[in-house]
Amino acid sequence: xxxxxxxxxxxxxxxxxxxxxxxxxxxxxxxxxxxxxxxxxxxxxxxxxxxxxxxxxxxxxxxxxxxxxxxxxxxxxxxxxxxxxxxxxxxxxxxxxxxxxxxxxxxxxxxxxxxxxxxxxxxxxxxxxxxxxxxxxxxxxxxxxxxxxxxxxxxxxxxxxxxxxxxxxxxxxxxxxxxxxxxxxxxxxxxxxxxxxxxxxxxxxxxxxxxxxxxxxxxxxxxxxxxxxxxxxxxxxxxxxxxxxxxxxxxxxxxxxxxxxxxxxxxxxxxxxxxxxxxxxxxxxxxxxxxxxxxxx
Amino acid sequence: xxxxxxxxxxxxxxxxxxxxxxxxxxxxxxxxxxxxxxxxxxxxxxxxxxxxxxxxxxxxxxxxxxxxxxxxxxxxxxxxxxxxxxxxxxxxxxxxxxxxxxxxxxxxxxxxxxxxxxxxxxxxxxxxxxxxxxxxxxxxxxxxxxxxxxxxxxxxxxxxxxxxxxxxxxxxxxxxxxxxxxxxxxxxxxxxxxxxxxxxxxxxxxxxxxxxxxxxxxxxxxxxxxxxxxxxxxxxxxxxxxxxxxxxxxxxxxxxxxxxxxxxxxxxxxxxxxxxxxxxxxxxxxxxxxxxxxxxxxxxxxxxxxxxxxxxxxxxxxxxxxxxxxxxxxxxxxxxxxxxxxxxxxxxxxxxxxxxxxxxxxxxxxxxx
Numbered sequence: 321x322x323x324x325x326x327x328x329x330x331x332x333x334x335x336x337x338x339x340x341x342x343x344x345x346x347x348x349x350x351x352x353x354x355x356x357x358x359x360x361x362x363x364x365x366x367x368x369x370x371x372x373x374x375x376x377x378x379x380x381x382x383x384x385x386x387x388x389x390x391x392x393x394x395x396x397x398x399x400x401x402x403x404x405x406x407x408x409x410x411x412x413x414x415x416x417x418x419x420x421x422x423x424x425x426x427x428x429x430x431x432x433x434x435x436x437x438x439x440x441x442x443x444x445x446x447x448x449x450x451x452x453x454x455x456x457x458x459x460x461x462x463x464x465x466x467x468x469x470x471x472x473x474x475x476x477x478x479x480x481x482x483x484x485x486x487x488x489x490x491x492x493x494x495x496x497x498x499x500x501x502x503x504x505x506x507x508x509x510x511x512x513x514x515x516x517x518x519x520x521x522x523x524x525x526x527x528x529x530x531x532x533x534x535x536x537x538x539x540x541x542x543x544x545x546x547x548x549x550x551x552x553x554x555x556x557x558x559x560x561x562x563x564x565x566x567x568x569x570x571x572x573x574x575x576x577x578x579x580x581x582x583x584x585x586x587x588x589x590x591x592x593x594x595x596x597x598x599x600x601x602x603x604x605x606x607x608x609x610x611x612x613x614x615x616x617x
Numbered sequence: 618x619x620x621x622x623x624x625x626x627x628x629x630x631x632x633x634x635x636x637x638x639x640x641x642x643x644x645x646x647x648x649x650x651x652x653x654x655x656x657x658x659x660x661x662x663x664x665x666x667x668x669x670x671x672x673x674x675x676x677x678x679x680x681x682x683x684x685x686x687x688x689x690x691x692x693x694x695x696x697x698x699x700x701x702x703x704x705x706x707x708x709x710x711x712x713x714x715x716x717x718x719x720x721x722x723x724x725x726x727x728x729x730x731x732x733x734x735x736x737x738x739x740x741x742x743x744x745x746x747x748x749x750x751x752x753x754x755x756x757x758x759x760x761x762x763x764x765x766x767x768x769x770x771x772x773x774x775x776x777x778x779x780x781x782x783x784x785x786x787x788x789x790x791x792x793x794x795x796x797x798x799x800x801x802x803x804x805x806x807x808x809x810x811x812x813x814x815x816x817x818x819x820x821x822x823x824x825x826x827x828x829x830x831x832x833x834x835x836x837x838x839x840x841x842x843x844x845x846x847x848x849x850x851x852x853x854x855x856x857x858x859x860x861x862x863x864x865x866x867x868x869x870x871x872x873x874x875x876x877x878x879x880x881x882x883x884x885x886x887x888x889x890x891x892x893x894x895x896x897x898x899x900x901x902x903x904x905x906x907x908x909x910x911x912x913x914x915x916x917x918x919x920x921x922x923x924x925x926x927x928x929x930x931x932x933x934x935x936x937x938x939x940x941x942x943x944x945x946x947x948x949x950x951x952x953x954x955x956x957x958x959x960x961x962x963x964x965x966x967x968x969x970x971x972x973x974x975x976x977x978x979x980x981x982x983x984x985x986x
Binding site: 468469575590 | 830
């Protein structure tokens, strides 16, 4: 859904030079993504206070109903409304994902800053550790952490945070390395600014947008991890309406033919992830137009 | 008038330009006449140097991983014996509990446990799985072939599929085909793999009833037959391949779009070569080199995908065993499988580096690290 309305007019000759597209504001995928995210954000914020969801409510008379006017996306195997539960699930998953992304960004930011600004041997040592963490498959490590502790939001946050800070560390380090040799930083150092002052006054303002972008892009990934762990039965406690738990519950009734109880919650992962990816790409292009890729997103 | 490639006018060398891309190990030294012997020994030496460098990094890494696992297990609030006994823990004689504890060696100091475990590991003894009541080595030996079968089939399918899709999209850049492929790749990247798996089960196993929904063989069959396994493999392998492919499709597309603009492609077109030859022999070939390292770097994702796909399709491999081990807090099995996963990543990196060393002379001459 990303490419369709992109501005580059169909290039007749594949080998031709890239068409220079006139850019007048964001293109429609970007607008659509923003609208979708805004709508989901509103739903997540407003629906829970307005419509109460009894987590334990079981209504076997309306179990496994297909989508209808009363239940737009059907009911699950114990009669709970799938749409309402999905919104609640998105809320839980989003909160867990956001906290996990923030945790990994804080760890990664500090590590990257330390590596980039210290340089030399400490830098090489730190980057070896980063390489090491990258070498352990994320989900496997996450599974291990959760398995050793009880299935709880904290365990999920820790398992995602501890495995995903390496990206942020790399980004921050490389930014710091490139900033270090810029004239304004050299001038500050020549002027007698201390290491801490250089970091605070000159590096941090430049790092902030990059780190923020990395955080935003990390949230869907963290949500993905939460849902994957929950889907495996290793994430959030089973009674919580989280998207992963819902897919896990609905998995059993899928073979009986009711697709909505497992496939609908998945859409609540897919759609926001796609929207964030589109917006993130747009933002990255604006941060650094030179890196604008051939993918017209 | 079309000139055959052997008489190209002008400075553009016709067939050779991207040869670093696809040239295999045996071809690379031959391409440089004069000192083939020295070249090949240089290749061997740089391969050895690279492998040594990687191994020097791998040993401390694996040690750190095992130490980390033991530290986590030590910090765990779970009592493995209680976990093992389940409901029976209430009625079991405390003396029996103590005996189990002593048998597992978990009544001793953690450092001693760690040292024993490491020593046994070096001797090839991975301990016993507490949930499956089998030696861990036997569990892995029984399940690893199935995982290797499924993942290698998925890799082949993923490579073939993304090469074709990516090259097609680049060749017809801006067309509806390109848009469908790129849009599909982005949507695919956003879809969780377990969701894709369930979708595939619903469409192909429940609705169309073409393929079995899971397992290795038919529930009624008693023997493992090739055709039966093949039918059960189709869905998991395809889902795994598709879920891993979107990134590669986009990569191939971007790479080929870039090379289609190069002089040698224009040259090939100008000489009147067929479009397919230009695309496959010239553009695609030279876009392939970075592919090798990227593939090695994708092993962690592949492990992740295998865990989820094997679980969704009840595929009896090692990846789904790790979920089973985690659910039953089976430390010996989970630790061995985590170590195996890390080994796979390290091995993937090593293979990628080796392929790169073989394919690109610059890496060989300038060295690594």
